[in-house]
Amino acid sequence: MMRLEGIAAEIARRYGYRPIETPLFEQTAVFERGIGDATDVVEKELFRLAPRTDESESWSLRPEPTAGIVRAYIQHGMQTWPQPVKLMLIGPMFRYDRPQAGRYREFWQFDIEAIGDPGPAVDAEIIELADRFYREAGIQDPVIFINSIGDEACRPAYVTELVAFYGDHLDRLPPPERDRLARNPLRLLDSKDPAMVELNATAPRITDHLCEACAEHFAAVRSHLDALGVAYRLDPHLVRGLDYYTRTAFEVYPAGVAGQQSALGGGGRYDGLVELLGGRPTPAIGFGLGLDRVLLALEAAGLGAIADPSPAAVVVGADPAATADRLRIATMLRAAGLVARAELSRRKLGKQLEAAARDRAHFAVIVGDELADGQVQLRDLEAGTQKVVDVDHLAREIGRAHEAHHHGVAAPSS
Numbered sequence: 001m002m003r004l005e006g007i008a009a010e011i012a013r014r015y016g017y018r019p020i021e022t023p024l025f026e027q028t029a030v031f032e033r034g035i036g037d038a039t040d041v042v043e044k045e046l047f048r049l050a051p052r053t054d055e056s057e058s059w060s061l062r063p064e065p066t067a068g069i070v071r072a073y074i075q076h077g078m079q080t081w082p083q084p085v086k087l088m089l090i091g092p093m094f095r096y097d098r099p100q101a102g103r104y105r106e107f108w109q110f111d112i113e114a115i116g117d118p119g120p121a122v123d124a125e126i127i128e129l130a131d132r133f134y135r136e137a138g139i140q141d142p143v144i145f146i147n148s149i150g151d152e153a154c155r156p157a158y159v160t161e162l163v164a165f166y167g168d169h170l171d172r173l174p175p176p177e178r179d180r181l182a183r184n185p186l187r188l189l190d191s192k193d194p195a196m197v198e199l200n201a202t203a204p205r206i207t208d209h210l211c212e213a214c215a216e217h218f219a220a221v222r223s224h225l226d227a228l229g230v231a232y233r234l235d236p237h238l239v240r241g242l243d244y245y246t247r248t249a250f251e252v253y254p255a256g257v258a259g260q261q262s263a264l265g266g267g268g269r270y271d272g273l274v275e276l277l278g279g280r281p282t283p284a285i286g287f288g289l290g291l292d293r294v295l296l297a298l299e300a301a302g303l304g305a306i307a308d309p310s311p312a313a314v315v316v317g318a319d320p321a322a323t324a325d326r327l328r329i330a331t332m333l334r335a336a337g338l339v340a341r342a343e344l345s346r347r348k349l350g351k352q353l354e355a356a357a358r359d360r361a362h363f364a365v366i367v368g369d370e371l372a373d374g375q376v377q378l379r380d381l382e383a384g385t386q387k388v389v390d391v392d393h394l395a396r397e398i399g400r401a402h403e404a405h406h407h408g409v410a411a412p413s414s
């Protein structure tokens with residue numbers, strides 16, 4: 001998880017997204033208004049905190065980060081900053097659900113939001129950022145599905161048509177879907193129920209009902225993705241689970257896998273949310289990528305166990321009691337940016353060297369009598385050679401040789 005967090009933070013930094021932390025819990029109203037009452041996340045999955053007193057506020061654990069970030073954007077006057085405000089958050093989210101594979105009550109997300117840019121170029125930039133994150137994390141060929149879900153100009157007429165379509169086929173709707181039809185008809189489109197999948201194949205498509213502005217926006221998002229060389233598939237049934245989304249919607253799956261439980265992440269444009277939460281009308285887009293799902297996908301691909309870095313050096317010694325010397329020299333190597341382990345046990349030198357080899361260390365630094373002259377023995381465990389080196393030159397010597405053998409390992413700073 002920490003490795004993924006590191007990759008996410010580094011990519012966000014490269015793209016100019018600055019970190020934001022929001023509270024793990026907020027007033028329930030932030031989520032109810034920001035996510036929408038008629039969504040599963042609010043209706044069934046919100047962890048509501050029991051009030052300690054009879055105070056009127058209700059508090060809940062955050063089920064997703066966007067509502068809290070937009071609340072902070074408004075509350076802290078970020079509308080006066082140069083736009084777009086580009087923010088990133090990595091942290092735990094909480095949803096009440098029956099825990100199952102890939103669906104946890106506490107899970108981690110890497111979240112990106114660009115607030116104050118109507119797109120379409122930034123939409124493509126963000127989708128490309130997600131694609132890059134997966135590739136750098138080790139996911140081979142993530143599959144990106146995109147769609148446009150229109151805006152307040154064209155979606156209402158489409159929803160009316162969709163409701164009429166389902167109304168004509170009420171007998172084919174499973175009871176939960178029938179119930180949902182009245183409250184959140186768009187959600188029926190991405191139902192995974194086989195009966196619904198069959199029915200949905202003939203349902204009216206939002207992309208056939210986009211107004212001119214939304215159609216142009218969607219075409220421009222696609223042409224920007226094409227220009228960036230990002231592969232994607234169109235999915236006219238892709239609707240995001242949260243109500244505040246407009247226009248661009250996307251979701252990412254591991255290659256060859258479908259089904260909601262394996263979605264690696266998703267995102268989209270939410271041009272209506274800032275106003276809904278009390279700010280000025282402000283266009284915005286973002287994504288939330290599930291880090292646990294990335295770990296599961298890597299495990300499924302046999303890439304789960306990422307080996308710990310083998311040390312550049314293990315510092316050993318003929319005097320089993322001289323742990324302070326060994327520790328001091330290892331500390332010096334670490335300060336120079338090298339991965340170093342000090343042998344702190346009091347076992348014999350032979351055993352210490354065996355352990356260094358088991359660690360796949362590149363070098364053993366053997367501390368002995370030469371230390372009185374400021375020197376140690378440096379044994380190259382890979383080459384099987386050994387020489388005397390001044391302690392003052394040790395970090396440079398190890399760093400240079402280690403760098404030459406192990407590409408991608410940071411060179412020491414001195």
Ligand code: AMP
Binds near residue numbers: 064106107266291
């Ligand atoms: P959502 O806001 O539901 O679209 O979630 C965004 C991403 O977070 C999903 O694509 C998943 O990767 C991840 N995710 C959502 N819910 C869970 C959960 N209960 N457990 C693990 N990951 C989740």
